[in-house]
Amino acid sequence: MSNLAVNAADRERLLAAYPEVFHRSFMQRWGLVIAAVAVTVYLAFCFSFFKVIPTFVNGNWDRAAIYLQDWYSWRAQPRLRFQNGQVMPQWTSRRQYPEGAAIDWLRPTSNGGYTVLFGGENRLEVTPSQVDVYIDGKLYPVAIKGDRAVLPAGAPARMVQDDNKVNIRFGFAGQAEIRNSQVYVQRRFLGWANFFFDTQSPFWGRSVTSVAGLMLFGERLDPAQSNASLALDNFLNNGSWQHGDILSKLMQTLVMAFVGTLFATFIAFPLAFVAARNITTSRPVNWGMKRFFDFLRSIDMLIWALFFTRAFGPGPLPGIAAIFFTDTGALGKVYSEALENVDDKQREGVKSVGAAPVIVQRYGVVPQVLPIFISQSLYFWESNTRSATAIGAVGAGGIGLKLLESMKTNADWDKVAYMVLLILLVVFVFDNLSNALRSRVMGKKGH
Amino acid sequence: MAHMAEPAQFSGLQESSRTILDHYQSQVRTRRIYTVVSIVVFLIVLGASLDFANEANSGKFFERLPYFFDFLKSFVPNSPLEIFRAMFDLPSPYSDGSIKFDYTSDRVWITDSFYIPNFFYQLAITINIAIVSTILGATGAFLLCFFASTNLVGAGLTRWVVRRVMEILRAFPEIVVAGLLAAILSIGPIAAIIAVSVHTIGALGKLFFEVVENADMKPDEGLQAAGASWLERVRFAILPQVLPNFVSYTLLRTEINVRASTIIGAVGGGGIGEVFSLSIGRDHAAKTYAIIILLLVTVICVDQFSAWLRRRLIGKQSFEFGRGAA
Numbered sequence: 001m002s003n004l005a006v007n008a009a010d011r012e013r014l015l016a017a018y019p020e021v022f023h024r025s026f027m028q029r030w031g032l033v034i035a036a037v038a039v040t041v042y043l044a045f046c047f048s049f050f051k052v053i054p055t056f057v058n059g060n061w062d063r064a065a066i067y068l069q070d071w072y073s074w075r076a077q078p079r080l081r082f083q084n085g086q087v088m089p090q091w092t093s094r095r096q097y098p099e100g101a102a103i104d105w106l107r108p109t110s111n112g113g114y115t116v117l118f119g120g121e122n123r124l125e126v127t128p129s130q131v132d133v134y135i136d137g138k139l140y141p142v143a144i145k146g147d148r149a150v151l152p153a154g155a156p157a158r159m160v161q162d163d164n165k166v167n168i169r170f171g172f173a174g175q176a177e178i179r180n181s182q183v184y185v186q187r188r189f190l191g192w193a194n195f196f197f198d199t200q201s202p203f204w205g206r207s208v209t210s211v212a213g214l215m216l217f218g219e220r221l222d223p224a225q226s227n228a229s230l231a232l233d234n235f236l237n238n239g240s241w242q243h244g245d246i247l248s249k250l251m252q253t254l255v256m257a258f259v260g261t262l263f264a265t266f267i268a269f270p271l272a273f274v275a276a277r278n279i280t281t282s283r284p285v286n287w288g289m290k291r292f293f294d295f296l297r298s299i300d301m302l303i304w305a306l307f308f309t310r311a312f313g314p315g316p317l318p319g320i321a322a323i324f325f326t327d328t329g330a331l332g333k334v335y336s337e338a339l340e341n342v343d344d345k346q347r348e349g350v351k352s353v354g355a356a357p358v359i360v361q362r363y364g365v366v367p368q369v370l371p372i373f374i375s376q377s378l379y380f381w382e383s384n385t386r387s388a389t390a391i392g393a394v395g396a397g398g399i400g401l402k403l404l405e406s407m408k409t410n411a412d413w414d415k416v417a418y419m420v421l422l423i424l425l426v427v428f429v430f431d432n433l434s435n436a437l438r439s440r441v442m443g444k445k446g447h
Numbered sequence: 448m449a450h451m452a453e454p455a456q457f458s459g460l461q462e463s464s465r466t467i468l469d470h471y472q473s474q475v476r477t478r479r480i481y482t483v484v485s486i487v488v489f490l491i492v493l494g495a496s497l498d499f500a501n502e503a504n505s506g507k508f509f510e511r512l513p514y515f516f517d518f519l520k521s522f523v524p525n526s527p528l529e530i531f532r533a534m535f536d537l538p539s540p541y542s543d544g545s546i547k548f549d550y551t552s553d554r555v556w557i558t559d560s561f562y563i564p565n566f567f568y569q570l571a572i573t574i575n576i577a578i579v580s581t582i583l584g585a586t587g588a589f590l591l592c593f594f595a596s597t598n599l600v601g602a603g604l605t606r607w608v609v610r611r612v613m614e615i616l617r618a619f620p621e622i623v624v625a626g627l628l629a630a631i632l633s634i635g636p637i638a639a640i641i642a643v644s645v646h647t648i649g650a651l652g653k654l655f656f657e658v659v660e661n662a663d664m665k666p667d668e669g670l671q672a673a674g675a676s677w678l679e680r681v682r683f684a685i686l687p688q689v690l691p692n693f694v695s696y697t698l699l700r701t702e703i704n705v706r707a708s709t710i711i712g713a714v715g716g717g718g719i720g721e722v723f724s725l726s727i728g729r730d731h732a733a734k735t736y737a738i739i740i741l742l743l744v745t746v747i748c749v750d751q752f753s754a755w756l757r758r759r760l761i762g763k764q765s766f767e768f769g770r771g772a773a
Contacts, residue, residue, distance in 0.1 A: 043579065050579075050637055059632045059633075298747050298750070300706050303742065311515040313505035317500055318504075389622065393714050394710060408626075416626075420619065424618050
């Protein structure tokens with residue numbers, strides 16, 4: 001390495017030549033540190049103000065794991081009730097199997113009991129007097145005595161006596177709760193149950209090839225319609241997944257963004273000419289129109305949405321109105337700024353040949369600003385496709401409201417995951433669509 | 448080909464000019480056909496959309512329109528002063544025991560004799576949610592953005608993964624994050640903070656790495672030649688160039704986040720949004736107007752303040768952003 005030492009004369013010369021490097025102001029030297037300290041102090045204050053630690057400590061973390069697993073897996077939850085010395089399975093309302101289906105992990109035994117398989121060497125042998133729990137092939141008999149189930153001696157930590165019940169955890173595969181009157185089984189499987197056809201459908205439980213074969217060559221299952229249309233009908237009206245409803249709600253959200261942005265564009269377009277200083281020469285009119293835009297823009301989309309929901313009832317109409325009102329303001333502002341930056345020569349040219357005022361704008365101004373206008377509107381369309389979801393949740397309908405309803409039940413997280421996937425897909429498609437349109441309108445260099 | 452209704456000035460043209468004219472006119476015709484067809488398709492799509500929206504709505508547009516004005520009429524406060532009283536939690540002369548005119552019981556007492564009016568308190572919560580989540584989101588975006596830019600990490604796997612992560616964070620609906628956290632942590636501002644932060648990481652991350660990619664690479668080359676490590680290059684070559692833009696984008700994001708946290712609040716995240724959605728749902732005219740005024744003033748103030756700060760930081764350039772990040 002070369003020697004970079006500087007002698008005293010050089011030092012003086014450098015100090016004199018570059019004062020801005022060596023004598024920086026107090027803010028330049030310490031500004032970043034002061035800002036960092038201020039931000040840290042502020043965050044610490046908010047940390048205690050929003051009670052972060054108590055909230056996290058009191059969180060239902062065991063439920064969190066279940067909710068997250070529900071995103072990508074499903075549980076069957078039969079209750080095996082003890083009735084007259086027999087074991088009778090009873091299903092919740094959201095049953096995943098049709099009446100009398102043969103279930104490979106839940107088999108009746110010859111003595112009126114049931115065997116529940118949890119994968120590997122784990123299983124339960126349920127009879128009304130005793131439940132034999134096999135964990136890794138080892139037997140732990142749980143006796144049912146009077147009003148309680150009794151944990152056997154030497155049971156592993158997965159089995160816990162909880163008051164009158166015995167709880168057994170099998171990890172992801174599920175859990176069981178043995179009581180004196182029933183065994184409550186939760187069995188978890190990867191994937192989404194009955195995603196295509198519900199248990200009412202004749203296509204339920206068939207493989208892909210068998211469904212395809214039926215649709216193409218099979219005998220009509222319903223004499224009134226072809227198998228393909230029956231399958232589509234069954235798919236859309238799937239009782240547990242409600243594809244038809246979800247898709248129509250998604251469509252509503254898209255329509256909200258599309259129509260709202262479009263109307264805002266149509267209205268903002270002429271109004272921007274009024275607001276632009278170089279086109280309408282009256283200052284009070286310019287000022288008034290610009291404040292009008294500010295007013296529309298500053299009233300939050302939320303306020304407009306709630307306001308119109310109150311007036312028209314939930315649905316896409318308030319969503320359209322909310323987007324329309326906010327974006328008329330925002331687009332009006334952007335448009336009028338673009339108009340104020342146009343090149344005057346083209347207008348003068350058209351004016352000089354004696355064209356009427358409207359023609360001057362049409363041929364002297366519009367060709368210059370149209371690409372910018374379209375590009376901005378596409379930006380807004382793209383971002384509204386996202387914000388329409390949030391607006392919908394407030395009450396304006398669409399997929400947002402559907403999401404909120406599904407989340408409130410705390411049992412439909414798989415459906416939430418499905419809707420999120422649909423939204424991600426739609427946002428992705430629309431981003432690319434609007435990008436492609438924009439680069440066509442603006443030319444590759446524009447954006 | 449016959450030229451029907453040909454204008455007089457086109458007669459007597461030479462053969463070559465005639466060809467050019469024909470060609471021009473046929474192009475104009477094609478273009479007009481395209482224009483007409485696209486307008487027709489466009490109108491059909493628009494009409495279908497409107498019809499669909501109207502059908503899907505619980506109240507139909509033209510049926511509900513007359514009631515719209517009824518609704519407005521029922522939304523006139525008893526006197527303009529009522530708005531003022533609702534805003535500052537002062538007792539109302541119209542008080543009849545119902546919560547519609549009960550402004551005083553919501554006061555947030557700081558000491559025994561000093562209180563903050565409820566709406567101001569809720570507004571402070573919303574603004575703080577927005578600021579905290581902007582800080583958290585900007586920090587996350589700052590840490591991620593350097594790994595997403597081609598000029599710093601090349602076109603490898605890291606860049607691809609980081610960009611996709613940002614995209615997903617950006618497009619993931621905020622209300623789902625908020626709803627999931629509300630189910631775990633119980634409803635409150637923390638769910639809103641995390642939801643808005645997550646979205647901010649994605650949105651700011653994209654803008655940040657675009658700024659980094661447009662940075663001048665000469666300082667970086669200099670440092671590289673002097674044997675600087677990757678971190679040193681980022682710190683001394685890239686950061687000084689991009690920091691003003693980062694700060695500016697972050698300020699812009701603060702404006703957006705104030706709105707976003709209001710909306711999340713209305714869905715159950717606490718703050719002014721929740722209070723607003725309750726009061727408009729219950730027809731509490733004075734309270735509703737008080738909140739609208741507060742929100743309007745807040746949004747204008749935040750916009751103006753951030754515009755002023757941005758102008759000071761990087762000058763006029765700060766106003767030439769698209770809205771793409773929203």
